[in-house]
Amino acid sequence: MTPTAGSTQASPSQTLSRGIRALEILADAPEPLTIAELADAMGVHRSVAYRILRTLEDHSLLIRDDGGRVQPGPGLAVLARGVARNLQTAALPELTQLANALDMSAFVAVWDREDCVTLVTVDPRRTGAAVVQHPGSRHPVSAGAPGIAIQSALSEREWHSLAPSIPYRPEAAEARRRGYAASHDEVIPGVSSLAVPVTVPGGRPAALAVVYVRDAQDPAEVAAALAASAARIEAQLG
Amino acid sequence: MTPTAGSTQASPSQTLSRGIRALEILADAPEPLTIAELADAMGVHRSVAYRILRTLEDHSLLIRDDGGRVQPGPGLAVLARGVARNLQTAALPELTQLANALDMSAFVAVWDREDCVTLVTVDPRRTGAAVVQHPGSRHPVSAGAPGIAIQSALSEREWHSLAPSIPYRPEAAEARRRGYAASHDEVIPGVSSLAVPVTVPGGRPAALAVVYVRDAQDPAEVAAALAASAARIEAQLG
DNA sequence: AATTCAGTGTTCTATAATCGAACACTCAAT
DNA sequence: ATTGAGTGTTCGATTATAGAACACTGAATT
Numbered sequence: 441m442t443p444t445a446g447s448t449q450a451s452p453s454q455t456l457s458r459g460i461r462a463l464e465i466l467a468d469a470p471e472p473l474t475i476a477e478l479a480d481a482m483g484v485h486r487s488v489a490y491r492i493l494r495t496l497e498d499h500s501l502l503i504r505d506d507g508g509r510v511q512p513g514p515g516l517a518v519l520a521r522g523v524a525r526n527l528q529t530a531a532l533p534e535l536t537q538l539a540n541a542l543d544m545s546a547f548v549a550v551w552d553r554e555d556c557v558t559l560v561t562v563d564p565r566r567t568g569a570a571v572v573q574h575p576g577s578r579h580p581v582s583a584g585a586p587g588i589a590i591q592s593a594l595s596e597r598e599w600h601s602l603a604p605s606i607p608y609r610p611e612a613a614e615a616r617r618r619g620y621a622a623s624h625d626e627v628i629p630g631v632s633s634l635a636v637p638v639t640v641p642g643g644r645p646a647a648l649a650v651v652y653v654r655d656a657q658d659p660a661e662v663a664a665a666l667a668a669s670a671a672r673i674e675a676q677l678g
Numbered sequence: 679m680t681p682t683a684g685s686t687q688a689s690p691s692q693t694l695s696r697g698i699r700a701l702e703i704l705a706d707a708p709e710p711l712t713i714a715e716l717a718d719a720m721g722v723h724r725s726v727a728y729r730i731l732r733t734l735e736d737h738s739l740l741i742r743d744d745g746g747r748v749q750p751g752p753g754l755a756v757l758a759r760g761v762a763r764n765l766q767t768a769a770l771p772e773l774t775q776l777a778n779a780l781d782m783s784a785f786v787a788v789w790d791r792e793d794c795v796t797l798v799t800v801d802p803r804r805t806g807a808a809v810v811q812h813p814g815s816r817h818p819v820s821a822g823a824p825g826i827a828i829q830s831a832l833s834e835r836e837w838h839s840l841a842p843s844i845p846y847r848p849e850a851a852e853a854r855r856r857g858y859a860a861s862h863d864e865v866i867p868g869v870s871s872l873a874v875p876v877t878v879p880g881g882r883p884a885a886l887a888v889v890y891v892r893d894a895q896d897p898a899e900v901a902a903a904l905a906a907s908a909a910r911i912e913a914q915l916g
Numbered sequence: 917a918a919t920t921c922a923g924t925g926t927t928c929t930a931t932a933a934t935c936g937a938a939c940a941c942t943c944a945a946t
Numbered sequence: 947a948t949t950g951a952g953t954g955t956t957c958g959a960t961t962a963t964a965g966a967a968c969a970c971t972g973a974a975t976t
Contacts, residue, residue, distance in 0.1 A: 452729050452732070452733060452962080452963080453693050453697070453729055453730055453732075453733040453962090453963085454693075454934085454961095454962065454963090455691050455692075455693045455694045455933090455934075455962085455963095456693045456694050456696075456697040456730060456733050456734075457733055457736075457737075458694075459691070459694040459697070459698075460697075460733075460734075460737045460739065463757050464737075464756075464757065466760055467756060467757045467758075467759055467760035468760070469760070472880070474951095474952070474953090475952085475953070475954095476951085476952065476953090484935090484936090485935070485936050485937080486936090486952095486953090487935080487936060487937085487954085487955085488934085488935065488936070490953080490954070490955095491690050491691055491934085491935095492691060492694060494690070494691075494954095495690065495691040495694050495695055495698075496694075496698075498695075499695075499698045499702075500790050500791065500795075501698065503880055503882060505879075505880045505881050506881055507952095508952075508953065511760070511879075511880055512757065512758070512760040512761045512762075512763075513761065513790070514761060514762075514788050514790045514795040514797065515790070515795075516754070516757050516758040516760075516761050517758050517761050517795055517796075517797055517813055517814040518702075518705060518795060518814045518815075518816055519701050519702065519705045519750065519754050519757075519758070519814075520705075520750070520754040520755050520757070520758035520813075520814055521705055521812060521813065521814025521815060522704055522705035522706070522707070522749070522750040522754075522814075523750045523751065523752060523754050523755050524750075525750075528812060529810075532801070532810070536801065536803060540803050550752050552738050552751070552752045552753070553738065557738075557752035557753075557755055557756060558755075559752065559755055563770070563774065565774065565778050565803045572767075572770070574759060574766060575755055575758075575759065575813075576755040576756045576757075576758055576759025576760075577759060578756055641743075641749075642710070642741055642743045642749055643743050643744055644741060690933080690934080691933090691934085692932095692933065692934095692963085692964095693933085693934095693962090693963075712922090712923070712924090713923080713924070713925095714922080714923065714924090722964085722965090723964070723965050723966080724923095724924090724965090725925085725926085725964080725965065725966080726963085726964060726965070728924080728925070728926095729963085729964095732925095746923075746924065917976105918975105918976085919974100919975075919976075920973105920974085920975070920976085921972105921973085921974080921975090922971105922972095922973090922974100923970100923971085923972090923973100924969105924970080924971075924972105925968105925969085925970075925971095926967105926968080926969075926970095927966105927967090927968080927969095928965105928966090928967090928968105929964100929965105929966105930963105930964095930965100931962105931963085931964075931965105932961105932962095932963075932964085933960105933961090933962075933963070933964100934959105934960085934961075934962070934963090935958105935959090935960075935961080935962100936957105936958105936959100936960100937956105937957095937958105938955105938956090938957095939954105939955080939956080940953105940954085940955075940956095941952100941953080941954075941955095942951105942952085942953075942954095943950105943951095943952090943953100944949105944950090944951090944952100945948100945949085945950085945951100946947105946948080946949070946950095
C-alpha cells in the first residue's frame with residue numbers, strides 16, 4: 441500500500457513540471473500560441489519558457505510553424521503509443537465489431553484521479569457519425585456511464601480508500617447487480633451511454649462503453665454484447 | 679529563416695530532458711519496468727530517477743502497478759490529443775471512407791526529422807485486418823511510400839536545405855510526375871503502400887496513405903481516391 | 917525464526933544547473 | 947525612417963538538483 445495518502449506534496453523537479461505544464465497548456469489551446477503567450481500562461485519569464493520550449497522541440501514534443509508559433513508535436517503521439525499498448529491490440533477488433541454491429545461509437549476509458557480518460561475509440565463505419573469520442577478526451581469520473589461502471593467494479597469501501605474526495609454514486613450498486621451501467625444526458629445533452637467494467641494491464645479500473653443518441657435497441661442486449669467483448673478482451677490480455 | 683543550422687547544441691534543461699527520455703524508454707519498453715531498471719537505462723542514479731518519476735506520476739504521465747513497476751500513463755493520451763487536432767476531425771471521416779471503400783488500412787503520417795510518424799489511422803471494418811498501422815508508430819522517412827510522397831511535395835533543393843543528411847529518393851521525382859507514390863516490401867515484407875502528399879496545419883509535410891497485402895485494384899484508381907480525399911481534407915482545414 | 921536480498925523511499929550538502937534581467941536582432945506595420 | 951512586437955542570446959546570483967548514504971519493506975532462502 442502507499443503510506444503517503446495525500447499526494448499534493450511539494451513537487452520537486454521544477455523544470456520538468458514546467459515543461460509538462462507547457463505541454464498541457466498547448467494541448468488545451470485551440471490554436472498555436474506564441475512563446476510570449478505561453479510564457480504568460482505558465483507564469484514564467486520569457487527566457488525560461490524559451491529554454492524549456494527548445495528542449496521540448498529537440499524531442500519533437502512540439503513544433504513551430506512559420507510564424508514561430510508553437511503547437512503539440514508528433515513526438516507526443518510516439519510517447520502515447522505505449523499507453524496500454526496491449527490494450528490497443530486486444531480492444532481494437534472488439535471495438536470495431538461492436539461499433540459496426542450496434543452502429544454506435546465504442547471506446548475504452550480508464551480511471552485517472554477525478555477523470556475518465558478515453559484511450560481507444562472506434563466510430564461506426566457510417567461516416568458523419570453522430571457522436572464522436574476522441575482519444576485523449578477526459579470527463580469527470582462522477583458523470584457518465586463509464587464512471588459508474590468503474591465504481592461498480594469496486595466496493596464502496598474500496599472506492600473510499602482509493603478516492604476519498606469523490607463520492608460513490610448510488611447507481612454503481614445498481615449497476616453491479618444489473619451487470620452494466622447506463623447514463624442519459626450526463627456528459628453531453630441528448631447523448632446516452634452504456635458501459636461495463638473491464639480490467640486492463642496495470643490493474644487500473646477501466647470501462648468498455650458505447651455512446652448513442654437514440655436508443656433503438658434494448659439496453660440489456662447491448663450490455664450483453666459489451667460484457668462478452670469485455671470478457672474476450674480480458675482473456676486476450678491474460 | 680533559422681540562422682542556427684546545426685541544432686545539436688549543448689542541451690540545457692537537464693531534468694526536463696531526462697524526464698522525456700524516461701518517457702521515451704517507457705514507450706519503447708515491451709512491458710513495465712522497475713525504477714531501478716529505468717534508472718539504469720537512463721544512466722542516472724536511482725534517487726534521480728525516483729524524483730523524476732514521481733513528478734511524471736503527479737501528472738499522470740506514468741502509472742505504477744501493484745509491484746511498483748512503471749508504465750506509460752493516461753496523461754500522455756491527453757497531451758497527444760492536441761497533436762494536429764484539426765487534422766483528426768478533418769481526416770477521420772475521409773480515412774474511414776477510404777478504408778471501407780478500398781478494404782485497406784488508411785492513415786496520415788507526418789515528417790519528423792528522420793522519420794515518418796503515423797498520427798491517425800483507420801482500419802477497414804473487416805475485423806482481423808491483415809495490416810494494422812498503429813498511431814504513434816514511426817518508420818524511416820527513407821523507406822516506404824509516405825516518405826516518397828513527402829519528398830515529392832518538395833523540390834530536391836528544398837529537401838536538401840531542410841534535411842541535408844537524408845538523401846532525396848529518385849522515386850520522388852517520378853511520384854511528383856505521376857501524382858502518387860508507391861512502395862512494395864520496403865517497410866514490412868509483403869506489404870505494399872500507396873501515398874499522396876497532403877498539407878496539414880503547422881506547414882509540416884505529410885502524407886495520406888493506404889497499405890495492403892495483395893493489389894487487387896488498379897493503383898492509379900486507388901491513388902485518385904487518395905488524392906480526392908487529400909483535397910477534401912485540405913479544403914476543410916482551410 | 918533468523919537472514920539474506922532486491923527493491924523502494926528519504927534525507928542531506930556540495931555542486932552545477934537554472935533563473936531572470938538586460939541586450940541584440942528580425943521583420944512588419946505605421 | 948521609426949515604432950513595435952516578437953524572437954534569440956548572454957551573464958552573474960541564486961537555488962534547485964545530483965548523488966551518496968541510510969532506513970524501510972516484503973519475499974525468498976537457509
